Amino acid sequence: MPDGQDLRLPATAAPPPLAAAWHGIARRAAVLVLLGLAWEGYGRWIANDLVFPTLSDTLAAFWRLTLSGELAARAAVSLQVLGLGYGAGLLLAALLVVFAVASRFGSELLSTLTAMFNPLPAIALLPLALLWFGLGTPSLVFVIGHSVLWAVALNAHSGVQAIPPTLRRVGENLGLRGWQLTLRILAPAALPAIIAGLRIGWAFAWRTLIAAELVFGTTSRSGGLGWFIYERRNNLEIADVFAGLLAVIAIGLVVEGVIFRALEARTVRRWGLQR
Amino acid sequence: MSTPVLELRDVSLGYRTATGWLTACEGISFSLAEGERLMLVGASGCGKSTLLGAVAGFHAPHAGQLLLDGRPVTQPGPDRMMVFQEFEQLLPWKSVADNIAYPRRLAGTPRAEGRREAETLIAQVGLTGFADAFPHTLSGGMKMRVAIARALAARPRVLLMDEPFAALDALTRRRMQDELLRLWRDFGFTLLFVTHAIEEAVALGSRILVLSPHPGRVQAVLDVPDTLEERAALEARIHRLLLPEEVALHA
Known part of the structure; x- marks a missing residue:
């Protein structure tokens, strides 16, 4: 009643x-x-335009490069590589975390690997990656994947460990086991931590990508935003450099403030798992 | 006589601790017939929740047999739906209706039919209008109603309840007890209910099993009578069983 x-x-x-x-x-x-x-x-x-262009010069350059489609094209190249690396990192993280949830050995493996590799800046692996994969997209994907993998795996794993025991019991009580329990109960219950990991992973990946692109562009065709910034600096078009930096910031803000915010609003906020 | 819904034969349970083996309860035997309401009562530490967990299939007894419809219990399943004490037992990412429909959905019931059944149950537990609300917007008592509706939706052979009303305020607890009895009259489910509150056991049960503490053993199995005077006498008797020192003090 x-x-x-x-x-x-x-x-x-x-x-x-x-x-x-x-x-x-x-x-x-x-x-x-x-x-x-x-x-x-x-x-x-x-x-002195060569050292520090004014805001109006920068905005003018930004406007001109936007209209010509140059910035969009460069950003598209960067985001494409980022998508590949991010996807690869997430896939590996998911495998590692599932393994860690399923077995004690996996859990030990994950905590040892994250303890080792999480403090290692991904960009430090670039020289090795160039040796292994050559000058090109695979090297970038490798370092981005590395930058995403550990942050996401670490967060997701601690998220799963923080799930209230009752919720796990409820899943078992409903007859769920193994994969089913992981997908239907543990994954959604750990979602706040997983999204936090995705956010951190995104920030790491974006910085790593721009930094790596400063070292080399993708071969043959034009490179991404980082390479664009490097090229324009060599041509002493400093207003363009600033415009490129603005684009890097703008994309970062949009992903943070629009995409992740929307994801959270539709999930963890709606469910009261995060205020 | 027909096979009891649930039968425990000489069940002993325990767990490993840092210092060694701890026996929670031992030599427990009882059976539960269709439509019965058996209350497990005992002081904290008598292993009553552990026992309920074993019936649910969360852990295996280290001795004895646990039979559901004559077959040994080997793993958890929705034929023994459990209502837990914690409020946070609903899936936070599912609405009230989806939480209630979930056991049926997992059993392969089509979405529309599951929803219809959920709506009926929502009305029966007095939550009309809350079908699309998310659990975090509900009060403790309301969450408990949803948990009960979800358990009933699974049409369990035995409904297991582990001190479900212990965390509610006194007024809500009384109301929930009345409603549980009303639901029992509507559905006729078989109930195994763990509580430390003697009044609750007498108010809800058709039979009461009193467990002695450390380790839990069956101390008495008592039928709950109909009249109020007899019930008061039964309550006093269980008090004497569970708290002999205190009763002696008052004498």
């Missing part, structure tokens, strides 16, 4: 009052405007 004290309406997150939201936006805009003014002022004061 519905009983007054026991019943609550399904909670809907109370939206912040409109005024407060506007205040937040205004504050952020003020910070951005201040930073922009400082940039523009310093650029004009130093008056």
